[in-house]
Amino acid sequence: ERVPHPLKLFRISPQAIDFTAPFPDSGIRAVSDVCLPPPPQVLSKIFSHEALQSYLPKIQLVIQDTLRAWSSNPEPINVYYEAQQLTFRMAIRVLLGFRIPEEELSHLFEVFQQFVENVFSLPLDLPFSGYRKGIRAREALQKGLERAIREKLQNPQGKDYSDALDLLIESGKEHRKELTMQELKDGTLELIFAAYATTASASTSLIMQLLKHPQVLEKLREELRSKGMLHNGCLCEGSLQLDTLNSLHYLDCVIKEVLRLFTPISGGYRTVLQTFELDGFQIPKGWSVMYSIRDTHDTAPVFKDVDVFDPDRFGQGRTEDKDGRFHYLPFGGGVRTCLGKHLAKLFLKALAIELASTSRFELATRTFSRVTLVPVVHPVDGLKVKFFGLDSNQNEILTETEAMLDATV
Numbered sequence: 001e002r003v004p005h006p007l008k009l010f011r012i013s014p015q016a017i018d019f020t021a022p023f024p025d026s027g028i029r030a031v032s033d034v035c036l037p038p039p040p041q042v043l044s045k046i047f048s049h050e051a052l053q054s055y056l057p058k059i060q061l062v063i064q065d066t067l068r069a070w071s072s073n074p075e076p077i078n079v080y081y082e083a084q085q086l087t088f089r090m091a092i093r094v095l096l097g098f099r100i101p102e103e104e105l106s107h108l109f110e111v112f113q114q115f116v117e118n119v120f121s122l123p124l125d126l127p128f129s130g131y132r133k134g135i136r137a138r139e140a141l142q143k144g145l146e147r148a149i150r151e152k153l154q155n156p157q158g159k160d161y162s163d164a165l166d167l168l169i170e171s172g173k174e175h176r177k178e179l180t181m182q183e184l185k186d187g188t189l190e191l192i193f194a195a196y197a198t199t200a201s202a203s204t205s206l207i208m209q210l211l212k213h214p215q216v217l218e219k220l221r222e223e224l225r226s227k228g229m230l231h232n233g234c235l236c237e238g239s240l241q242l243d244t245l246n247s248l249h250y251l252d253c254v255i256k257e258v259l260r261l262f263t264p265i266s267g268g269y270r271t272v273l274q275t276f277e278l279d280g281f282q283i284p285k286g287w288s289v290m291y292s293i294r295d296t297h298d299t300a301p302v303f304k305d306v307d308v309f310d311p312d313r314f315g316q317g318r319t320e321d322k323d324g325r326f327h328y329l330p331f332g333g334g335v336r337t338c339l340g341k342h343l344a345k346l347f348l349k350a351l352a353i354e355l356a357s358t359s360r361f362e363l364a365t366r367t368f369s370r371v372t373l374v375p376v377v378h379p380v381d382g383l384k385v386k387f388f389g390l391d392s393n394q395n396e397i398l399t400e401t402e403a404m405l406d407a408t409v
Helices: 028-032 040-046 049-072 079-095 102-117 130-154 164-174 181-212 214-226 242-246 249-261 293-299 341-358 400-408
Strands: 009-011 267-271 276-278 281-283 288-292 359-363 384-389
Touching: 040 164, 049 079, 049 242, 049 341, 049 359, 049 384, 079 102, 079 181, 102 130, 102 181, 130 181, 164 181, 181 214, 181 249, 181 341, 181 359, 214 249, 214 341, 242 341, 249 341, 267 293, 288 293, 341 359
Parallel strands: none
Antiparallel strands: 009 288, 267 288, 276 281, 359 384
16 A cells, blocks of 8 residues: 555654554553454445435434524533534434433433543553543443443334444344344444544534635525525425435535545554655655645645635536545545545535524634644634524524513513
8 A cells, every 4th residue: 555645654663553453552452442343344334325315314303403402502502512412412323223311311422421531541540540530431331332232132123224233233143143242332332433523523613614604604505595405494304315415516515625624633544565765765664654634635736725714626617626636535545545434424414404504603702712633623612602593584583581581672
Protein backbone atom coordinates (compact mmCIF):
# COMPACT_ATOMS: atom_id res chain seq x y z
CA GLU A 1 0.00 0.00 0.00
CA ARG A 2 2.06 2.90 -1.31
CA VAL A 3 1.43 6.09 0.64
CA PRO A 4 0.15 8.78 -1.80
CA HIS A 5 2.37 11.83 -2.32
CA PRO A 6 -0.10 14.53 -1.12
CA LEU A 7 -0.29 13.00 2.35
CA LYS A 8 1.98 14.52 4.98
CA LEU A 9 3.95 11.89 6.85
CA PHE A 10 5.21 11.86 10.41
CA ARG A 11 8.13 9.44 10.57
CA ILE A 12 7.93 6.92 13.40
CA SER A 13 10.83 4.68 14.34
CA PRO A 14 10.54 0.94 13.60
CA GLN A 15 10.76 0.29 17.35
CA ALA A 16 7.59 2.31 17.98
CA ILE A 17 4.25 0.73 18.81
CA ASP A 18 2.56 -0.91 15.84
CA PHE A 19 -0.33 1.51 15.44
CA THR A 20 -2.04 -0.77 12.93
CA ALA A 21 -3.01 -3.07 15.83
CA PRO A 22 -6.24 -2.24 17.71
CA PHE A 23 -4.36 -1.38 20.92
CA PRO A 24 -0.74 -1.81 22.08
CA ASP A 25 0.02 -4.29 24.83
CA SER A 26 0.07 -1.66 27.55
CA GLY A 27 -2.88 -2.57 29.72
CA ILE A 28 -5.03 0.05 28.04
CA ARG A 29 -6.89 -2.74 26.30
CA ALA A 30 -8.21 -3.81 29.70
CA VAL A 31 -10.14 -0.54 29.91
CA SER A 32 -11.43 -0.56 26.36
CA ASP A 33 -11.89 -4.28 25.88
CA VAL A 34 -12.98 -3.45 22.33
CA CYS A 35 -12.75 -6.38 19.96
CA LEU A 36 -11.81 -6.26 16.32
CA PRO A 37 -14.65 -4.85 14.20
CA PRO A 38 -17.09 -7.24 12.51
CA PRO A 39 -15.80 -8.93 9.32
CA PRO A 40 -15.91 -6.81 6.12
CA GLN A 41 -18.66 -8.97 4.58
CA VAL A 42 -20.88 -8.24 7.60
CA LEU A 43 -20.07 -4.53 7.53
CA SER A 44 -20.91 -4.39 3.83
CA LYS A 45 -24.41 -5.66 4.70
CA ILE A 46 -24.76 -3.27 7.65
CA PHE A 47 -23.97 -0.27 5.42
CA SER A 48 -25.51 -1.50 2.16
CA HIS A 49 -27.98 0.58 0.12
CA GLU A 50 -30.87 -1.57 1.33
CA ALA A 51 -29.81 -1.26 4.96
CA LEU A 52 -29.41 2.52 4.73
CA GLN A 53 -32.87 2.84 3.19
CA SER A 54 -34.35 0.88 6.09
CA TYR A 55 -32.46 2.97 8.67
CA LEU A 56 -33.50 6.33 7.19
CA PRO A 57 -37.11 6.60 8.51
CA LYS A 58 -35.91 5.61 11.99
CA ILE A 59 -33.05 8.09 11.88
CA GLN A 60 -35.49 10.81 10.85
CA LEU A 61 -37.77 10.01 13.80
CA VAL A 62 -34.87 10.14 16.28
CA ILE A 63 -33.74 13.51 14.86
CA GLN A 64 -37.28 14.92 14.90
CA ASP A 65 -37.81 13.89 18.53
CA THR A 66 -34.47 15.45 19.47
CA LEU A 67 -35.18 18.76 17.71
CA ARG A 68 -38.58 18.96 19.41
CA ALA A 69 -36.86 18.51 22.76
CA TRP A 70 -34.28 21.17 21.91
CA SER A 71 -37.01 23.60 20.81
CA SER A 72 -39.10 23.04 23.93
CA ASN A 73 -36.15 23.84 26.21
CA PRO A 74 -36.53 27.44 27.43
CA GLU A 75 -32.76 27.68 27.88
CA PRO A 76 -29.99 27.48 25.27
CA ILE A 77 -28.59 24.01 24.76
CA ASN A 78 -24.99 22.79 24.59
CA VAL A 79 -25.01 21.53 21.00
CA TYR A 80 -21.93 19.30 21.24
CA TYR A 81 -23.18 17.52 24.35
CA GLU A 82 -26.68 17.16 22.90
CA ALA A 83 -25.25 15.94 19.58
CA GLN A 84 -23.36 13.24 21.47
CA GLN A 85 -26.65 12.17 23.07
CA LEU A 86 -28.33 12.23 19.66
CA THR A 87 -25.73 10.01 17.96
CA PHE A 88 -25.70 7.65 20.94
CA ARG A 89 -29.49 7.39 20.80
CA MET A 90 -29.33 6.80 17.04
CA ALA A 91 -26.87 3.94 17.54
CA ILE A 92 -28.98 2.35 20.29
CA ARG A 93 -32.41 2.81 18.70
CA VAL A 94 -31.62 2.41 14.99
CA LEU A 95 -28.38 0.47 14.52
CA LEU A 96 -28.97 -1.96 17.36
CA GLY A 97 -32.75 -1.90 17.68
CA PHE A 98 -32.72 -1.83 21.49
CA ARG A 99 -35.97 -0.90 23.26
CA ILE A 100 -34.36 0.64 26.31
CA PRO A 101 -36.61 2.96 28.41
CA GLU A 102 -35.65 6.61 28.04
CA GLU A 103 -34.53 7.02 31.66
CA GLU A 104 -32.29 3.96 31.45
CA LEU A 105 -30.99 5.14 28.07
CA SER A 106 -29.95 8.50 29.58
CA HIS A 107 -28.12 6.70 32.38
CA LEU A 108 -26.40 4.39 29.90
CA PHE A 109 -25.26 7.44 27.92
CA GLU A 110 -23.63 8.98 31.01
CA VAL A 111 -21.85 5.67 31.70
CA PHE A 112 -20.71 5.46 28.07
CA GLN A 113 -19.35 9.00 28.24
CA GLN A 114 -17.31 8.09 31.33
CA PHE A 115 -16.01 5.05 29.49
CA VAL A 116 -14.98 7.11 26.46
CA GLU A 117 -13.31 9.81 28.59
CA ASN A 118 -11.10 7.22 30.29
CA VAL A 119 -10.53 4.70 27.51
CA PHE A 120 -6.95 5.90 26.91
CA SER A 121 -5.99 6.29 30.57
CA LEU A 122 -2.61 5.19 31.84
CA PRO A 123 -2.88 1.62 33.22
CA LEU A 124 -2.58 2.65 36.87
CA ASP A 125 -5.15 0.72 38.90
CA LEU A 126 -5.48 3.20 41.77
CA PRO A 127 -8.56 4.59 43.56
CA PHE A 128 -10.05 7.57 41.68
CA SER A 129 -7.71 7.03 38.71
CA GLY A 130 -9.05 7.35 35.17
CA TYR A 131 -8.16 3.70 34.65
CA ARG A 132 -10.33 2.58 37.58
CA LYS A 133 -13.20 4.82 36.41
CA GLY A 134 -12.90 3.37 32.93
CA ILE A 135 -12.97 -0.20 34.26
CA ARG A 136 -16.10 0.49 36.32
CA ALA A 137 -17.81 2.24 33.40
CA ARG A 138 -16.98 -0.67 31.11
CA GLU A 139 -18.44 -3.18 33.56
CA ALA A 140 -21.65 -1.15 33.91
CA LEU A 141 -21.88 -0.83 30.12
CA GLN A 142 -21.41 -4.56 29.63
CA LYS A 143 -24.23 -5.29 32.08
CA GLY A 144 -26.59 -2.81 30.44
CA LEU A 145 -25.80 -4.09 26.94
CA GLU A 146 -26.23 -7.71 28.01
CA ARG A 147 -29.70 -6.96 29.37
CA ALA A 148 -30.66 -5.23 26.13
CA ILE A 149 -29.26 -8.05 23.97
CA ARG A 150 -31.07 -10.76 25.96
CA GLU A 151 -34.36 -8.85 25.74
CA LYS A 152 -33.85 -8.43 21.99
CA LEU A 153 -33.16 -12.15 21.51
CA GLN A 154 -36.23 -13.11 23.55
CA ASN A 155 -38.56 -10.67 21.73
CA PRO A 156 -37.61 -10.69 18.04
CA GLN A 157 -41.06 -9.70 16.75
CA GLY A 158 -42.46 -6.28 15.97
CA LYS A 159 -39.76 -4.98 13.60
CA ASP A 160 -39.98 -4.10 9.93
CA TYR A 161 -36.25 -4.10 9.18
CA SER A 162 -33.01 -5.88 10.08
CA ASP A 163 -30.67 -3.72 12.15
CA ALA A 164 -26.91 -4.05 12.41
CA LEU A 165 -27.06 -6.39 15.38
CA ASP A 166 -29.55 -8.64 13.56
CA LEU A 167 -27.12 -8.87 10.64
CA LEU A 168 -24.24 -9.62 13.01
CA ILE A 169 -26.19 -12.48 14.60
CA GLU A 170 -27.33 -13.83 11.22
CA SER A 171 -23.76 -13.78 9.93
CA GLY A 172 -22.65 -15.98 12.80
CA LYS A 173 -25.42 -18.48 12.02
CA GLU A 174 -24.56 -18.48 8.31
CA HIS A 175 -20.99 -19.48 9.16
CA ARG A 176 -22.28 -22.10 11.62
CA LYS A 177 -20.74 -20.25 14.53
CA GLU A 178 -23.19 -18.94 17.09
CA LEU A 179 -21.73 -15.75 18.56
CA THR A 180 -21.18 -15.85 22.30
CA MET A 181 -22.72 -13.22 24.56
CA GLN A 182 -19.26 -11.68 25.03
CA GLU A 183 -18.78 -11.44 21.25
CA LEU A 184 -22.20 -9.84 20.89
CA LYS A 185 -21.42 -7.30 23.63
CA ASP A 186 -18.05 -6.52 22.04
CA GLY A 187 -19.59 -6.10 18.59
CA THR A 188 -22.36 -3.92 20.00
CA LEU A 189 -19.91 -1.68 21.82
CA GLU A 190 -17.77 -1.42 18.68
CA LEU A 191 -20.75 -0.22 16.64
CA ILE A 192 -21.76 2.36 19.26
CA PHE A 193 -18.18 3.59 19.55
CA ALA A 194 -17.84 3.93 15.77
CA ALA A 195 -21.08 5.91 15.40
CA TYR A 196 -20.57 8.22 18.37
CA ALA A 197 -17.83 10.84 18.64
CA THR A 198 -17.03 11.64 15.00
CA THR A 199 -20.69 11.98 13.97
CA ALA A 200 -21.42 14.20 16.98
CA SER A 201 -18.44 16.37 16.04
CA ALA A 202 -19.58 16.73 12.42
CA SER A 203 -23.18 17.45 13.53
CA THR A 204 -21.97 20.27 15.78
CA SER A 205 -19.81 21.71 12.99
CA LEU A 206 -22.79 21.56 10.61
CA ILE A 207 -25.01 23.56 12.99
CA MET A 208 -22.20 26.05 13.63
CA GLN A 209 -21.70 26.70 9.91
CA LEU A 210 -25.44 27.08 9.25
CA LEU A 211 -25.48 29.70 12.02
CA LYS A 212 -22.50 31.51 10.53
CA HIS A 213 -23.84 31.37 6.98
CA PRO A 214 -27.64 31.88 6.92
CA GLN A 215 -27.49 32.23 3.11
CA VAL A 216 -26.38 28.58 2.96
CA LEU A 217 -29.38 27.56 5.07
CA GLU A 218 -31.74 29.49 2.80
CA LYS A 219 -30.17 27.92 -0.29
CA LEU A 220 -30.79 24.50 1.28
CA ARG A 221 -34.45 25.43 1.74
CA GLU A 222 -34.66 26.53 -1.89
CA GLU A 223 -33.32 23.17 -3.03
CA LEU A 224 -35.85 21.34 -0.86
CA ARG A 225 -38.65 23.44 -2.37
CA SER A 226 -37.43 22.80 -5.91
CA LYS A 227 -37.55 19.04 -5.26
CA GLY A 228 -41.08 19.25 -3.85
CA MET A 229 -39.92 18.24 -0.38
CA LEU A 230 -40.72 21.52 1.37
CA HIS A 231 -44.20 22.95 0.88
CA ASN A 232 -45.58 25.95 2.79
CA GLY A 233 -42.66 25.67 5.17
CA CYS A 234 -43.39 22.03 6.01
CA LEU A 235 -41.39 18.93 5.10
CA CYS A 236 -43.73 16.75 3.06
CA GLU A 237 -44.51 13.42 4.69
CA GLY A 238 -42.70 10.48 3.11
CA SER A 239 -40.45 12.74 1.01
CA LEU A 240 -37.25 11.67 2.75
CA GLN A 241 -36.09 8.71 0.66
CA LEU A 242 -32.55 7.57 -0.04
CA ASP A 243 -32.80 8.24 -3.79
CA THR A 244 -34.24 11.70 -3.12
CA LEU A 245 -31.41 12.47 -0.71
CA ASN A 246 -28.88 11.51 -3.35
CA SER A 247 -30.47 13.96 -5.80
CA LEU A 248 -29.96 16.94 -3.45
CA HIS A 249 -26.69 18.19 -4.92
CA TYR A 250 -26.33 21.39 -2.90
CA LEU A 251 -26.99 19.50 0.34
CA ASP A 252 -24.20 17.10 -0.66
CA CYS A 253 -21.89 20.08 -1.26
CA VAL A 254 -22.68 21.50 2.20
CA ILE A 255 -21.89 18.21 3.95
CA LYS A 256 -18.67 17.82 1.94
CA GLU A 257 -17.54 21.32 2.87
CA VAL A 258 -18.28 20.78 6.57
CA LEU A 259 -16.17 17.61 6.49
CA ARG A 260 -13.37 19.34 4.55
CA LEU A 261 -13.05 22.30 6.90
CA PHE A 262 -13.89 20.47 10.13
CA THR A 263 -12.75 16.88 9.67
CA PRO A 264 -13.52 15.25 13.04
CA ILE A 265 -10.26 13.29 13.32
CA SER A 266 -6.75 14.38 12.43
CA GLY A 267 -5.52 11.39 10.44
CA GLY A 268 -4.78 7.70 10.37
CA TYR A 269 -1.96 5.19 10.66
CA ARG A 270 -0.60 2.80 8.05
CA THR A 271 2.23 0.27 7.85
CA VAL A 272 4.68 0.69 4.96
CA LEU A 273 4.60 -2.45 2.81
CA GLN A 274 7.57 -1.57 0.62
CA THR A 275 10.37 1.00 0.94
CA PHE A 276 9.74 4.20 -1.00
CA GLU A 277 11.01 7.77 -1.23
CA LEU A 278 9.03 10.93 -0.50
CA ASP A 279 10.46 14.43 -0.98
CA GLY A 280 14.00 13.08 -0.69
CA PHE A 281 13.33 10.99 2.42
CA GLN A 282 13.42 7.22 2.32
CA ILE A 283 10.56 5.54 4.18
CA PRO A 284 11.59 1.94 5.01
CA LYS A 285 9.37 -1.09 4.78
CA GLY A 286 7.79 -1.98 8.13
CA TRP A 287 7.65 1.57 9.50
CA SER A 288 4.39 2.94 10.84
CA VAL A 289 3.42 6.29 9.32
CA MET A 290 0.66 8.74 10.03
CA TYR A 291 -1.09 10.68 7.30
CA SER A 292 -2.70 13.96 8.30
CA ILE A 293 -6.19 14.57 6.95
CA ARG A 294 -6.32 18.16 8.20
CA ASP A 295 -2.91 19.14 6.78
CA THR A 296 -3.84 17.50 3.49
CA HIS A 297 -7.04 19.54 3.24
CA ASP A 298 -5.19 22.72 4.27
CA THR A 299 -2.34 22.34 1.78
CA ALA A 300 -3.88 20.55 -1.20
CA PRO A 301 -3.45 22.86 -4.22
CA VAL A 302 -6.89 21.99 -5.61
CA PHE A 303 -8.72 23.95 -2.90
CA LYS A 304 -9.02 27.70 -3.38
CA ASP A 305 -9.31 29.94 -0.30
CA VAL A 306 -8.97 26.95 2.01
CA ASP A 307 -10.15 28.82 5.14
CA VAL A 308 -13.42 29.95 3.56
CA PHE A 309 -16.61 27.92 4.05
CA ASP A 310 -17.73 27.58 0.44
CA PRO A 311 -19.99 24.62 -0.42
CA ASP A 312 -20.06 25.70 -4.07
CA ARG A 313 -16.46 24.54 -4.45
CA PHE A 314 -17.95 21.06 -4.82
CA GLY A 315 -20.67 22.16 -7.23
CA GLN A 316 -20.84 21.76 -10.98
CA GLY A 317 -18.03 23.50 -12.80
CA ARG A 318 -15.61 23.44 -9.86
CA THR A 319 -15.57 19.92 -8.34
CA GLU A 320 -12.43 20.62 -6.33
CA ASP A 321 -12.68 17.24 -4.63
CA LYS A 322 -12.24 15.43 -7.94
CA ASP A 323 -9.09 17.19 -9.17
CA GLY A 324 -6.49 14.57 -8.32
CA ARG A 325 -6.45 11.64 -5.92
CA PHE A 326 -6.20 11.82 -2.13
CA HIS A 327 -6.62 15.59 -1.82
CA TYR A 328 -10.01 15.18 -0.17
CA LEU A 329 -10.19 12.34 2.35
CA PRO A 330 -12.40 13.07 5.38
CA PHE A 331 -13.02 9.32 5.73
CA GLY A 332 -9.50 8.21 4.91
CA GLY A 333 -8.49 6.68 1.60
CA GLY A 334 -7.66 3.47 -0.20
CA VAL A 335 -8.90 0.03 0.78
CA ARG A 336 -9.11 1.06 4.45
CA THR A 337 -11.48 3.97 3.93
CA CYS A 338 -14.17 4.28 6.63
CA LEU A 339 -16.87 1.67 5.98
CA GLY A 340 -19.45 3.71 7.88
CA LYS A 341 -19.02 6.85 5.78
CA HIS A 342 -22.32 6.43 3.92
CA LEU A 343 -24.26 6.07 7.18
CA ALA A 344 -22.50 9.16 8.63
CA LYS A 345 -23.32 11.25 5.55
CA LEU A 346 -26.89 9.96 5.56
CA PHE A 347 -27.31 11.05 9.18
CA LEU A 348 -25.81 14.50 8.52
CA LYS A 349 -28.03 15.06 5.48
CA ALA A 350 -31.16 14.04 7.41
CA LEU A 351 -30.16 16.40 10.23
CA ALA A 352 -29.55 19.29 7.81
CA ILE A 353 -32.96 18.77 6.17
CA GLU A 354 -34.77 18.74 9.52
CA LEU A 355 -32.88 21.85 10.65
CA ALA A 356 -33.78 23.65 7.43
CA SER A 357 -37.45 22.71 7.53
CA THR A 358 -38.59 22.55 11.16
CA SER A 359 -36.36 24.76 13.30
CA ARG A 360 -35.15 28.28 13.85
CA PHE A 361 -32.01 28.59 15.90
CA GLU A 362 -29.67 31.36 16.98
CA LEU A 363 -26.35 31.68 18.78
CA ALA A 364 -26.85 32.25 22.50
CA THR A 365 -23.43 33.86 23.05
CA ARG A 366 -22.03 37.11 21.71
CA THR A 367 -19.37 35.41 19.59
CA PHE A 368 -18.46 31.95 18.39
CA SER A 369 -15.94 30.25 20.65
CA ARG A 370 -12.70 28.81 19.33
CA VAL A 371 -12.60 25.24 18.12
CA THR A 372 -10.37 22.62 19.74
CA LEU A 373 -9.10 19.55 17.89
CA VAL A 374 -8.84 17.15 20.85
CA PRO A 375 -10.13 14.48 21.13
CA VAL A 376 -12.23 15.39 18.09
CA VAL A 377 -13.10 18.77 16.57
CA HIS A 378 -15.60 20.70 18.71
CA PRO A 379 -16.15 24.24 20.11
CA VAL A 380 -14.57 24.65 23.55
CA ASP A 381 -17.87 25.85 25.04
CA GLY A 382 -19.85 23.14 23.25
CA LEU A 383 -21.69 25.78 21.14
CA LYS A 384 -24.54 27.39 23.08
CA VAL A 385 -27.62 27.73 20.84
CA LYS A 386 -31.28 28.60 21.44
CA PHE A 387 -33.74 26.57 19.35
CA PHE A 388 -37.29 27.59 18.50
CA GLY A 389 -39.98 25.35 17.01
CA LEU A 390 -41.67 26.49 13.79
CA ASP A 391 -45.23 25.99 12.60
CA SER A 392 -46.16 25.11 9.03
CA ASN A 393 -45.77 28.77 7.97
CA GLN A 394 -42.25 28.96 9.36
CA ASN A 395 -43.48 31.11 12.26
CA GLU A 396 -42.05 30.61 15.70
CA ILE A 397 -44.16 28.41 17.97
CA LEU A 398 -44.63 30.12 21.31
CA THR A 399 -44.38 28.10 24.48
CA GLU A 400 -47.45 28.01 26.72
CA THR A 401 -45.85 30.50 29.12
CA GLU A 402 -44.92 32.91 26.30
CA ALA A 403 -48.45 32.68 24.85
CA MET A 404 -49.96 33.53 28.23
CA LEU A 405 -47.64 36.49 28.65
CA ASP A 406 -48.53 37.81 25.17
CA ALA A 407 -52.23 37.48 25.96
CA THR A 408 -51.90 39.73 29.01
CA VAL A 409 -50.01 42.52 27.24
